[in-house]
Amino acid sequence: MIRDLLCMTAPVREGFDIPCHEIGPKTSHPGAALVAGLHGDEINGIFILSRLADFLNGVETGKYPELRLVRRVLIIPAVNVLGVNLRTRTWPFDKSDINRMFPGSTTGETTQRIAYAVLEATKRADYRIDIHTASADFEEIPQVRLHGPSTEERETARLFGLPAVMERSLSPVFTTTMMSSWKIWPGQSFVLRVGQAGLVQLDHCQRVFRALVAFLGRIGVLEGVDIAAEDEEVCCFNKASAFRVYAEKAGTFVSDRQVGRWVGSGQELGYIYDSFSGNVIEKVLSPVAGLLTGIRRHPLLFEGDLILRVNKKG
Numbered sequence: 001m002i003r004d005l006l007c008m009t010a011p012v013r014e015g016f017d018i019p020c021h022e023i024g025p026k027t028s029h030p031g032a033a034l035v036a037g038l039h040g041d042e043i044n045g046i047f048i049l050s051r052l053a054d055f056l057n058g059v060e061t062g063k064y065p066e067l068r069l070v071r072r073v074l075i076i077p078a079v080n081v082l083g084v085n086l087r088t089r090t091w092p093f094d095k096s097d098i099n100r101m102f103p104g105s106t107t108g109e110t111t112q113r114i115a116y117a118v119l120e121a122t123k124r125a126d127y128r129i130d131i132h133t134a135s136a137d138f139e140e141i142p143q144v145r146l147h148g149p150s151t152e153e154r155e156t157a158r159l160f161g162l163p164a165v166m167e168r169s170l171s172p173v174f175t176t177t178m179m180s181s182w183k184i185w186p187g188q189s190f191v192l193r194v195g196q197a198g199l200v201q202l203d204h205c206q207r208v209f210r211a212l213v214a215f216l217g218r219i220g221v222l223e224g225v226d227i228a229a230e231d232e233e234v235c236c237f238n239k240a241s242a243f244r245v246y247a248e249k250a251g252t253f254v255s256d257r258q259v260g261r262w263v264g265s266g267q268e269l270g271y272i273y274d275s276f277s278g279n280v281i282e283k284v285l286s287p288v289a290g291l292l293t294g295i296r297r298h299p300l301l302f303e304g305d306l307i308l309r310v311n312k313k314g
């Protein structure tokens with residue numbers, strides 16, 4: 001079933017609403033809640049969750065007779081609906097970041113009301129997943145991000161089967177994120193970061209789609225999933241394992257490397273060209289042996305810009 005999470009009116013146009021899928025048996029609270037598009041330009045997550053909703057609706061209508069939903073799944077593919085239309089990260093009317101508006105309120109600004117409605121719908125779920133991307137300039141490997149995790153969350157994070165689990169402490173500064181609000185409730189919370197903003201990166205999206213289906217199988221929400229199918233190595237990285245390379249010179253950065261590949265120490269990963277003469281002014285080398293987990297995709301570099309990140313296996 002698709003329902004409107006929140007209907008809003010606008011001064012000089014038709015009203016608009018945030019669609020929300022509720023799929024599976026009516027239970028007191030959802031087994032899993034999945035959210036994307038808090039940032040309107042992060043299209044990978046929106047695409048993944050709309051496809052997942054379609055797939056699970058197919059399960060419900062008997063399209064996949066071997067599969068059965070035993071718990072309810074709640075999916076909100078695009079929280080920042082207007083931002084998606086205008087291709088903006090923030091809420092278009094007041095440029096506010098919806099992921100800085102939690103826990104929200106029923107009477108405040110539109111974005112506070114959105115935050116409140118999203119939190120109310122998702123907070124009682126046993127497992128909560130929020131999907132993001134990096135910026136439009138940078139590509140991240142599909143990964144699970146843990147923020148100040150519990151022991152259970154650290155173990156569960158492996159069940160996605162994604163190649164990297166990145167652990168961070170819970171930010172003492174950004175306490176108004178959805179993750180911070182989720183943390184107060186029983187259950188487990190995860191952020192997935194997938195690729196870069198502004199694009200549908202089909203390889204990444206398909207991988208994360210399969211990861212979510214396997215995850216729903218492993219946590220017992222979706223029965224009949226062949227969960228042994230993909231048994232890839234999952235690497236867990238803490239903050240200290242990350243080695244970053246910053247541009248020492250401005251220019252045009254070009255690389256044909258893909259995120260998710262293991263690289264050697266000193267391996268050439270890209271080149272900075274003089275933007276006018278075309279000369280190579282710098283070879284960009286991997287600082288350590290490890291997994292290439294992020295790389296700049298916008299070619300125009302200023303001095304000091306982040307070019308890439310390699311994570312060393314602990």
Ligand SMILES: [Zn+2]
Binds near residue numbers: 038042131132
């Ligand atoms: Zn985001």
